[in-house]
Amino acid sequence: MDIKNKTIWVTGASSGIGMELCRQLAKLDARLVLSARREESLIELAESLPGGRSRHWVMPLDLADADNLLDKVTPQLADIGPVHILINNGGISQRSLFVDTDLSVYRQLMEVNYIGTLAMTKALLPGMLERQEGMIVSISSVAGKVGSKLRTGYSGSKYAVVGFMDCLRAETAQQGIHCLTVCPGSIKTNIAINALNEHGKAQNKNDESIINGMSVERCAEDIIKAMIKGRDEIVVGKGLSALAPTIKRFFPRFFNKMSARMEYR
């Protein structure tokens, strides 16, 4: 799909992959709707984009509040007009062992990463179906393809996103809707710093794998290329984090042994 003059709604636009996607998409002449919880960061981003706030919208929302998302998003569509592409990017990770982790942390991860994705898609897909044209992009993870330590809840929520997107693609492909699932490996963002510990608090420290990960600029470039080419699913990353799904697919026992020996992917 061509990006020029398309309206693209991006969740998780206040930081990391989402923020960089917005910067690059705006340079390709897209109009953006910026969502996340931190309104100040969204306003700052909108003002820095070509065309500023007269071209781009700021729409703060909490993906954990899925029950109210539809009511919040739908009335805005009258002002915004047709949304051509939704990028479900907002999300939160985890760093804690299953035995130590409160059940509430699993609910929180599922609410934000999975139910939040469903709710945004429910709000924006009907308009796309009416126009028989649109694209849903969901940022899952390599953790949505393989398991590793400390991510039982995160991985579960990201596997769920992969499954949701596979089913949605099958249901909507013949109605002009394109579904792209993105599975990033380790990308240099605040994802590890913001990751939840066993009690649902940010762990507030970085991981070696993230510090040495792919740049956010390269990650956003690869995602946009996949959107333009109309790909169904991509893995984005470098080194082992990008190879993991292929190793698991062809050598599952080897992968599982390796995963049990490693502290971090």
Ligand SMILES: NC(=O)c1ccc[n+]([C@@H]2O[C@H](COP(=O)([O-])OP(=O)(O)OC[C@H]3O[C@@H](n4cnc5c(N)ncnc54)[C@H](OP(=O)(O)O)[C@@H]3O)[C@@H](O)[C@H]2O)c1
């Ligand atoms: N970086 C990686 O290595 C990596 C790897 C695989 C997958 N991913 C996925 O990539 C996506 C983007 O993450 P990132 O790496 O860019 O991390 P990040 O820098 O921590 O950004 C996460 C974004 O999600 C938003 N967000 C978190 N909770 C939210 C909520 N309850 N409601 C609305 N927005 C919320 C945050 O905004 P607010 O705090 O302002 O709400 C922020 O904009 C996530 O889905 C993540 O799981 C990242």
